[in-house]
Amino acid sequence: MNGLQTAIKAVSIAVRKAGMINLYGLTGSSNVQGEDVKKLDVLSNDLFINMLKSSYSTCLLISEENDEAIEVEFDKRSGKPYSARYCGSMVADVHRTLIYGGIFLYPSTKQSPKGKLRLLYECNPMAFIIEQAGGLATNGKIPILDIQPNHIHDRAPIFLGSQEDVKELMCIIEKFSNHKP
Numbered sequence: 001m002n003g004l005q006t007a008i009k010a011v012s013i014a015v016r017k018a019g020m021i022n023l024y025g026l027t028g029s030s031n032v033q034g035e036d037v038k039k040l041d042v043l044s045n046d047l048f049i050n051m052l053k054s055s056y057s058t059c060l061l062i063s064e065e066n067d068e069a070i071e072v073e074f075d076k077r078s079g080k081p082y083s084a085r086y087c088g089s090m091v092a093d094v095h096r097t098l099i100y101g102g103i104f105l106y107p108s109t110k111q112s113p114k115g116k117l118r119l120l121y122e123c124n125p126m127a128f129i130i131e132q133a134g135g136l137a138t139n140g141k142i143p144i145l146d147i148q149p150n151h152i153h154d155r156a157p158i159f160l161g162s163q164e165d166v167k168e169l170m171c172i173i174e175k176f177s178n179h180k181p
Contacts, residue, residue: 007051011044031065041065090117094126094160098133103161103169107140115139115157119149123158136166140173 018024018040027037045065052058053072061070090104097104104126108115117123127137127144137144137160144158159166 004048004052004055007044007048010047010051011040014043014047015040032067033064035064037065090122090126094130097161098130101162101165103159103165105159105169106157107159108157112155115155117155117158119144119147119154119156120152123156127158127160130160134163135161136163138166138170140170 014021014023023039023043025039027039027042029037031037031041042065045063049061049063049070052061053070058072061072063070090106093104096102106115106117115123123137123139123144130137131143131145137158139147139156140159144156144160147154147156159169161169
């Protein structure tokens with residue numbers, strides 16, 4: 001829906017400024033229906049196609065301006081799209097992960113080698129919810145819910161989300177954790 005809204009806004013701006021940026025008039029070509037193609041038609045068509053392609057929510061596009069259907073393929077180099085979202089609240093971020101999919105992660109760092117989130121009252125409750133929803137939650141080595149705490153304030157790194165996404169992330173981490181530059 002966002003891609004569609006963005007395209008509509010862009011077309012609206014183009015229509016308002018058409019006179020100033022020479023978008024009135026015909027292109028000199030005809031579309032599949034035999035109709036004269038207007039400059040604004042071409043721009044609008046391109047905007048809708050580009051916005052809908054980049055939204056990753058469509059698989060096939062058709063338009064009177066194109067002879068054939070446009071098949072939308074994911075970028076084979078990067079696979080399916082991921083985008084970063086962070087609102088600063090684990091509960092809100094995990095809720096978003098449950099609703100829209102993806103991964104929530106808070107890995108260990110040099111400054112926090114044992115992770116930053118508390119195992120018993122941050123990681124475990126969210127891991128339980130994610131696993132009940134059919135997902136996975138791990139510290140990168142073992143499931144979060146299998147970790148035996150030594151103290152009530154123990155910390156742990158955490159990676160949680162759909163089984164497919166978390167497994168893919170663990171493969172990437174494993175592949176590059178042994179990498180020596």
